Amino acid sequence: MKKKVLVISASPRKGGNSDSLCERFISGAREAGHDVEKISLRDKNIHYCLGCGVCNNTHRCVQKDDMAPVLDKLVEADVIVLATPVYFYSMDGQLKTFIDRTVPRYTEISGKDFYFILTAADTEKKNLRRTLEALRGFTEDCLENSQEKAVIYGVGAWQVGEVTNTPAWREAYQAGKNC
Numbered sequence: 001m002k003k004k005v006l007v008i009s010a011s012p013r014k015g016g017n018s019d020s021l022c023e024r025f026i027s028g029a030r031e032a033g034h035d036v037e038k039i040s041l042r043d044k045n046i047h048y049c050l051g052c053g054v055c056n057n058t059h060r061c062v063q064k065d066d067m068a069p070v071l072d073k074l075v076e077a078d079v080i081v082l083a084t085p086v087y088f089y090s091m092d093g094q095l096k097t098f099i100d101r102t103v104p105r106y107t108e109i110s111g112k113d114f115y116f117i118l119t120a121a122d123t124e125k126k127n128l129r130r131t132l133e134a135l136r137g138f139t140e141d142c143l144e145n146s147q148e149k150a151v152i153y154g155v156g157a158w159q160v161g162e163v164t165n166t167p168a169w170r171e172a173y174q175a176g177k178n179c
Contacts, residue, residue, distance in 0.1 A: 005029045006077035007038040010084040010095035017119040017163035018083045021172040028176025041094040055104035067101045075108045079179050083117035089130045099138050110144040119154035150175045
């Protein structure tokens with residue numbers, strides 16, 4: 001069955017390790033015949049949530065930036081990939097801001113399959129547990145009927161390109177192919 005796959009790359013570095021794993025996932029998903037779109041948060045103008053609460057009633061944010069069309073794509077997708085480098089044991093700021101800004105329509109982001117791509121210089125997967133807990137807090141506790149399909153750990157990757165020498169390189173491709 002052909003699916004709509006939306007890949008959210010929070011890498012601030014084009015071609016960085018988490019961004020490269022997104023491309024590997026995309027290669028597998030396209031080879032499997034899925035429609036895939038990648039959004040690089042570094043290329044978007046997405047402001048921090050103001051906490052004003054207006055969207056609780058209107059389901060629209062008062063801010064005029066790039067988030068509204070991205071929200072439309074999240075709602076339309078069957079599969080969502082959230083990819084982030086891990087800085088100081090958490091997701092990077094771009095992804096956290098992005099997640100916070102889903103509030104106007106988060107109840108519509110239901111029934112999705114989720115894949116997480118995490119990269120870090122750290123060599124121990126267990127040290128990424130805080131990042132994974134935060135992502136699961138969003139997908140499991142806030143989004144109805146979401147399914148975590150896989151976590152791809154690109155550990156031991158600091159310099160650009162180092163992730164190609166890790167098991168995550170193969171895992172990202174296979175996850176995309178099997179989504």
